[in-house]
Amino acid sequence: MTVGERPLFPLLCSSCHTPLPAALCNSGESICCSHCSKQLQVELFPAILRPLHEGGSVGLQVAEGEASCFYHPDKQAVKICSSCGRFVCSLCEIDLAGRCLCPVCLEQGRQNEQLSELVTKRTLHDSIALNTSLLPLLIWPVTLISAPIAFYLAVTAWRKPSSILPRTRIRIILALLFSVLQIIGWAALGVFLLQKWNS
Amino acid sequence: MTSPAQPVKYRRIARGTMAMIMRCSLWLGDDHLLSVKSTGYTEDYVRIYLKDLKGVIAQRTKTWMLLNILLGIVVGLCGTGILNTNDIFSPGTIALGIFCLPFFVGLVLNMVKGPTCKTNLLTPLGLVDIPALQRTRKVTRLIQELRPLVAAQQGSMLRSELLSRYDNQRTGAPSTPAPSPTP
Numbered sequence: 001m002t003v004g005e006r007p008l009f010p011l012l013c014s015s016c017h018t019p020l021p022a023a024l025c026n027s028g029e030s031i032c033c034s035h036c037s038k039q040l041q042v043e044l045f046p047a048i049l050r051p052l053h054e055g056g057s058v059g060l061q062v063a064e065g066e067a068s069c070f071y072h073p074d075k076q077a078v079k080i081c082s083s084c085g086r087f088v089c090s091l092c093e094i095d096l097a098g099r100c101l102c103p104v105c106l107e108q109g110r111q112n113e114q115l116s117e118l119v120t121k122r123t124l125h126d127s128i129a130l131n132t133s134l135l136p137l138l139i140w141p142v143t144l145i146s147a148p149i150a151f152y153l154a155v156t157a158w159r160k161p162s163s164i165l166p167r168t169r170i171r172i173i174l175a176l177l178f179s180v181l182q183i184i185g186w187a188a189l190g191v192f193l194l195q196k197w198n199s
Numbered sequence: 200m201t202s203p204a205q206p207v208k209y210r211r212i213a214r215g216t217m218a219m220i221m222r223c224s225l226w227l228g229d230d231h232l233l234s235v236k237s238t239g240y241t242e243d244y245v246r247i248y249l250k251d252l253k254g255v256i257a258q259r260t261k262t263w264m265l266l267n268i269l270l271g272i273v274v275g276l277c278g279t280g281i282l283n284t285n286d287i288f289s290p291g292t293i294a295l296g297i298f299c300l301p302f303f304v305g306l307v308l309n310m311v312k313g314p315t316c317k318t319n320l321l322t323p324l325g326l327v328d329i330p331a332l333q334r335t336r337k338v339t340r341l342i343q344e345l346r347p348l349v350a351a352q353q354g355s356m357l358r359s360e361l362l363s364r365y366d367n368q369r370t371g372a373p374s375t376p377a378p379s380p381t382p
Contacts, residue, residue: 011365014258014319014326022365026358028339030259039259041316041335043342046353048253048321048365097207097230116206122242131240163242165209165226165235 009048013038060090071102081105116164125157126171133178147182150175209233212341213331225331227344230352232320234329245327249345250352253321257338262315270306274299312336 011020018035025031025042032039060076062068067077069089077087081102088102096106097117109115133150136142154175207228214224217236226233232252234245277299284292318332332338 009253009321009323011254011321011369014256014317022362022369025254025362028342030335041257041259041338041342042254043345044254044321044361044365045252045345045349046356046361047251047323047349049361049368050253050323117246120244122244124237124240124242128240164207164244165233165242 009050011042011044011048013040083109113161119164122161122163124163125153125160126162126167126169126175129153129157129175130171130178133175133182143182144186147179147186151179151183154179212344213333213337215331215333217330223330225329225341227348234327234331236330247320247322247327248352249349251323252345252349252353253323255318255320255338255342255345256326257316257318257332257335259335260315260317263309263313266309267306270302270309273302274306277302 011022011025012018013020013033013036015038016033016036018033020031020033020040020042022044025044028041030039030041062074062076067087069075069077069092070086071092072089075089075091078090079088079093079100080086081088081093082099083101083105086102088100092102094101094103094106096115101109106115106118110118113119129150132146132153136146154172157172157175158169209226209228212225212227212232214222217223220238222237222239224235224237226235228246230250231246231248234247236243277295280295281287281292281299286292312334313336315333316335316338318329318338319326320329332341
């Protein structure tokens with residue numbers, strides 16, 4: 001089967017899904033959909049020429065004297081896992097941000113959250129700690145309970161993985177500061193009330 | 200055991216809001232785009248690798264025009280009210296001016312930011328919505344920024360050659376063998 005016979009990615013109007021003429025793309029100008037009259041700006045890149053279902057090769061059979069894949073002994077090794085150093089065939093090699101990984105290392109990295117490229121969700125513990133220390137100030141008696149909780153959250157957030165985006169630790173520092181101030185305030189109030197009670 | 204990789208350095212390209220409360224942003228890494236949706240307590244990431252990026256489609260929406268009309272009506276009514284008063288420094292006029300100011304600023308900002316749009320990226324898995332890109336001006340700027348980066352990943356190709364090859368392959372017409380993209 002030639003490349004010309006494989007189905008390509010369809011270029012459709014994102015509103016009415018009518019096929020768009022490719023001749024008007026990449027011009028920097030808006031084009032008008034012939035069906036829904038929506039104005040569209042379309043930029044195509046060379047990857048659009050790749051067929052829709054581009055399957056990978058299953059790997060060559062290993063010959064006498066050649067290195068074989070660790071996971072498929074009958075397949076010829078083509079790469080070395082950059083993490084564990086095992087030989088892997090073309091079926092097992094996984095290219096991740098310029099590194100070649102075997103399936104086992106990839107799974108381990110995903111479970112341990114060591115591969116930031118595979119992270120799809122993160123909890124922002126620093127924001128939770130900061131809001132736990134600040135929001136209860138609206139109903140200040142609640143801070144008697146929330147301040148120690150915010151302090152605990154801020155301390156534990158220090159070592160937990162945060163956003164993969166550039167982010168400082170200022171939220172944790174502020175959460176610690178406000179929660180400590182609230183705890184000191186409550187302690188001072190307690191001492192004051194105790195002294196007054198005794199006198 | 201997998202060794203931790205070097206953290207990717209990201210640069211923010213655009214940001215916006217979704218449904219008034221969710222924040223969204225688009226970041227550019229070494230070899231991929233990162234679309235982030237944030238609730239303030241959690242962040243969801245979608246990576247679009249430049250080597251797989253097939254294209255960008257931005258569809259103009261009517262939000263810009265509607266906002267201009269709505270804000271223009273409010274500013275126009277307030278302006279008419281202010282101009283029709285005898286004493287422009289009366290407390291009522293000043294109060295009306297203060298009320299009108301945020302709408303006027305909103306109108307100017309909306310006009311300066313330019314037309315709104317809904318942006319999708321074409322990937323091998325289909326269209327990926329990018330809510331952070333809500334203005335056509337930002338989309339144009341992103342495309343200009345992406346062109347050399349995508350060319351470095353996918354190879355450069357002339358516009359005419361790319362479009363003719365795409366049309367030929369799509370229609371099944373025999374295409375002339377073109378040179379493979381230069382890396």
